[in-house]
């Protein structure tokens with residue numbers, strides 16, 4: 303599935319000539335990289351090169367319900383963590399990352415969530431001048447946004463129309479979605495727009511989509527401009543393997559690249575202005591380390607000459623969830639026959655992107671609540687629920703003979719997955735080879751601190767309460783009390799049971815951040831300053847999700863778009879461009 307690429311895409315590296323010079327080089331065409339390429343190329347005098355290891359975005363990635371099939375496909379770097387005994391039952395956890403134009407915004411679940419205003423005020427309090435909510439980041443969320451839902455867009459303090467990134471509710475909603483929302487409401491959750499003034503509560507979420515099709519940042523920012531502007535070059539299937547930095551002056555002046563499919567294809571390109579690393583939270587730190595920027599001990603062991611000793615790869619954290627609370631759904635949305643399936647295919651393809659394929663099933667609901675540690679008076683919840691659809695018995699799914707996952711829209715079970723929004727634990731990632739094609743080693747250290755287990759346990763308990771609501775009973779949502787492997791000796795619902803279930807069924811929310819931490823000069827762990835410049839190296843910046851000093855309290859795609867937007871203005875300003 304998703305293995306095909308066009309001949310033009312595969313031959314893209316040949317369009318790059320060894321030794322060429324540009325004004326800016328961006329390493330990585332993901333969420334932030336596409337935003338940057340689009341915004342920097344607004345300056346007609348600047349020649350911008352975007353290098354992306356993956357290929358062009360395939361049409362299949364546009365279908366919302368098919369998101370599950372993108373994981374472990376050729377569009378995914380297919381990372382796995384190192385096994386640790388406090389998570390994923392002691393096994394490696396799956397950490398997908400987009401390897402395609404648009405990066406993770408091309409394979410993600412499209413949930414549009416900016417996080418909490420207090421997250422950004424905290425960044426600012428840490429010394430990151432200019433990154434507070436009201437004046438520092440809200441203007442950039444709004445600059446990017448083209449909100450399609452009039453009931454949300456009318457709140458012009460928080461929302462806007464006319465930006466590159468379309469945001470709105472999916473055209474299709476199945477009958478379970480309003481019932482799930484009602485269930486949360488019965489428990490006292492308020493209906494909110496969590497991208498607006500109030501966060502704690504439940505929302506029929508908005509997504510990075512346009513009329514039933516995914517809008518990655520490639521589709522939103524790059525596609526509309528790349529063929530109209532002759533000062534932007536986009537090269538796919540090329541991996542940046544090293545940043546070229548003068549050892550004496552410590553000035554970054556170019557990059558080495560290697561063809562992703564044909565490694566004989568290689569060369570160097572140069573930048574008159576900045577090199578911008580936008581390779582994401584796993585690959586950005588890897589690229590810096592390969593280039594001599596990182597922990598001295600690591601680099602010396604691998605005989606990589608040290609340019610700058612920095613805590614690259616540290617401060618790794620993510621929203622950690624677990625699959626411990628599942629409900630069978632009375633109103634199964636599975637197709638009864640192949641005829642139903644083809645009806646849905648026709649609705650989607652011929653009927654202007656309508657029908658079940660134009661949505662993501664129960665995943666359209668997000669709710670926020672507080673654990674015992676959160677201050678309830680602050681509207682700063684520390685638990686987020688995702689409502690993940692699945693087929694209870696995939697052998698009975700009608701898809702068993704096909705090598706694809708069941709689309710999100712067909713399900714008879716929902717996992718109410720709480721995620722720890724502000725984890726105490728920090729992990730790290732490192733390299734054990736100077737080969738740029740070797741995989742970095744990821745140590746998330748999830749649930750290393752008991753407080754994180756307490757928070758998720760409070761989330762499980764809150765999710766179980768839904769079973770008592772009238773709407774869940776009336777609609778035959780049945781709590782599945784089957785214990786996860788390794789927990790059957792414990793009584794369902796006890797504290798020990800929840801701790802066991804968290805460790806056995808750990809699930810990343812796919813939001814790793816923090817590995818090239820932004821911080822003031824006084825922060826010994828900082829890799830970039832608040833202008834996103836790498837400490838100790840000139841003309842080198844990191845602009846992507848890896849710079850977050852502390853993870854935002856929500857999904858991380860919208861914040862990565864904001865970082866791209868704000869980063870572009872920071873760069874423009876530093877070169878005297880009037881904004």
Ligand SMILES: Cc1cc2nc3c(=O)[nH]c(=O)nc-3n(C[C@H](O)[C@H](O)[C@H](O)COP(=O)(O)OP(=O)(O)OC[C@H]3O[C@@H](n4cnc5c(N)ncnc54)[C@H](O)[C@@H]3O)c2cc1C
Pocket residue numbers: 329330331332333334335353354355356373398399400401402403404405406407409410411412413414415540541542543580581582583585586589811812813814846847848856857858859860862
């Ligand atoms: C499966 C999945 C589901 C998710 N669901 C959601 C969701 O619903 N909502 C949400 O808000 N967030 C979601 N996220 C998280 C969100 O998408 C990411 O936080 C965000 O996309 C990160 O943006 P980025 O620019 O930092 O990195 P990325 O978007 O990952 O971009 C990095 C890019 O750099 C390229 N690259 C890497 N190394 C090199 C190299 N050496 N040379 C050249 N190119 C390179 C990569 O191929 C990639 O295109 C999800 C993520 C995943 C993986």
